[in-house]
Amino acid sequence: MGASVSHADAPPPPPPHPLGAPPPPPPEAEGAMKGKGEVDWLNLPCPIPYDEIQREVMMSLKPDLFEGLRFDFTKPLNQKFSLSHSVFMGSTEVPSQSTDTVKVPSAHYEFGANFLDPKCMLVGRILTDGRLSARVKCDLTDNLTMKINAQLTNEPHYSQGMFNFDYKGKDFRSQLQLGNNAFYGGNYIQSVSPHLALGGEIFWLGHQRKSGVGFAARYNTDKMIAIGQFASTGIVSLSYVQKVSEKVSLASDFMYNHMSRDSTASVGYDYLLRQCRLRGRIDTNGCVAAYLEERLNMGVNFVLSAEIDHWKKDYKFGFGMTVGEL
Numbered sequence: 001m002g003a004s005v006s007h008a009d010a011p012p013p014p015p016p017h018p019l020g021a022p023p024p025p026p027p028e029a030e031g032a033m034k035g036k037g038e039v040d041w042l043n044l045p046c047p048i049p050y051d052e053i054q055r056e057v058m059m060s061l062k063p064d065l066f067e068g069l070r071f072d073f074t075k076p077l078n079q080k081f082s083l084s085h086s087v088f089m090g091s092t093e094v095p096s097q098s099t100d101t102v103k104v105p106s107a108h109y110e111f112g113a114n115f116l117d118p119k120c121m122l123v124g125r126i127l128t129d130g131r132l133s134a135r136v137k138c139d140l141t142d143n144l145t146m147k148i149n150a151q152l153t154n155e156p157h158y159s160q161g162m163f164n165f166d167y168k169g170k171d172f173r174s175q176l177q178l179g180n181n182a183f184y185g186g187n188y189i190q191s192v193s194p195h196l197a198l199g200g201e202i203f204w205l206g207h208q209r210k211s212g213v214g215f216a217a218r219y220n221t222d223k224m225i226a227i228g229q230f231a232s233t234g235i236v237s238l239s240y241v242q243k244v245s246e247k248v249s250l251a252s253d254f255m256y257n258h259m260s261r262d263s264t265a266s267v268g269y270d271y272l273l274r275q276c277r278l279r280g281r282i283d284t285n286g287c288v289a290a291y292l293e294e295r296l297n298m299g300v301n302f303v304l305s306a307e308i309d310h311w312k313k314d315y316k317f318g319f320g321m322t323v324g325e326l
Contacts, residue, residue, distance in 0.1 A: 039194060044171040047197035050187040051175070053218050056225055057239040060251035060270040063279045063291035065305050067091055067316040074114075074324030082324075084112035090318065101314045130154045143168045182206025195219055234258030247272040251281075286310040299325050 048055070068090015076082040088110070091103040108128045115122040121137040136148040147164040162179040177185035182205065189199030201214045214231040227239040239253040249270040256263040268281030280290040289307040296302055305318040 044191040044194060046168060046171055047173060047189045047191050047199070047218070049166065049173050049175065050189045050199045050201060050216065053189070053199070053216055053229075054227055054237075054239055056241045056249070057227065057251050057253055060241065060249060060279055061253060061266055061268040061281045063289075063305075065289055065291060065307050065316065066318040066320070067305070067307075068318050070303070070318065070320030072320070072322045072324075074322075076324065080115055080117055082114045082116075084110075084114060084324075086110040086112070101312055177203070181208075189216070189218075195221055299323060 066088075068088065070090075071087045072084065073086075074082055074084045086109070087107075089107040090105075092106040094102050094104055096102040110125055110127045112123065112125045114124075119139040121135070123135040125133045130153065132152040134148070134150045136146075138146045140146055145166040145168070147166065148162070149164075150159075150161045152159045160180060162177065162183075164178075165176045167174045172188065172190040174188045175186060177183070177187075179185075183203065184206070185201065185203035187199060187201035189197055191197045197218045199216045199218075201216075202212070204211045212232050214229065216227070216229045219226045223243050225239075225241040227237075229235070229237040234257055236256045236258070237253065238255075239251070241249060241251045243249050250267070251270065252265070252267045254263070254265045264284055266281050266283035268279065271278045276292060276294040278290070278292050280288075282288045287307065287309045290305075292304040294302040294304075301322040303318075303320040303322060305316070305320075307314075307316040309315070
């Protein structure tokens with residue numbers, strides 16, 4: 001007639017919970033809740049290099065502003081080697097004893113050669129005024145990197161050279177610096193928590209018989225970055241970056257010089273659109289700046305730069321075009 005179902009082997013129902021008490025979580029959720037607040041102190045993330053501790057702030061508050069006309073062209077010859085040509089026509093500020101800004105018209109052409117490899121990078125530039133610059137980055141091992149920066153000029157005592165040896169550890173970074181004029185320096189940064197890194201630096205300039213010590217702290221999450229720096233030379237710097245969204249970032253910084261009793265604060269923004277990037281800032285000295293990069297086509301960018309200093313009555317406007325990418 002009909003099929004009968006037996007309930008003899010079915011497990012008994014769970015006892016009812018007290019009124020108002022939530023049911024206990026399943027074993028999988030309970031294990032996840034235990035591991036969520038735990039920190040593996042033996043596997044902390046590796047911090048960014050000490051000399052790049054303010055890179056997000058620099059991108060928003062200090063773009064590559066210029067005055068006049070600039071045209072950059074990069075021609076790749078193969079996957080690793082490329083040539084670059086740059087033309088600049090504008091004005092250059094010269095030091096003066098008065099408060100007025102003195103500008104001298106200038107123009108130059110720059111030729112460059114670039115070699116990019118996963119383990120080696122070579123970049124060279126030469127200008128029509130005789131200046132020559134070179135950069136070398138070579139990975140000696142998986143953790144040790146050598147960097148060389150050099151600049152040669154026709155003017156005496158203005159040529160510079162610097163050797164950097166960077167070591168990347170599991171949760172720390174260190175750097176040794178050797179330069180001309182008997183310059184010796186070093187820095188070290190260590191992750192002390194998943195979000196906090198502490199570091200310090202020291203340098204000795206034998207040519208001028210000067211030395212200095214600095215300390216830095218960087219706290220970063222997915223939404224914000226806070227940086228504090230202090231140096232024995234009397235410089236105190238505080239920076240903060242807030243990521244409003246994937247396309248909008250707000251930044252601010254404060255700098256105080258104990259020797260000269262000068263202080264400066266600035267706020268800025270970084271806005272990424274579908275075809276352009278807009279950056280701007282304003283500081284307590286009455287200086288307002290904006291920098292726009294518009295992508296016209298693949299590998300073709302149009303650039304607009306503007307900076308207005310109301311107190312000094314100094315106005316800078318520039319436009320340019322970049323063709324090709326490294």
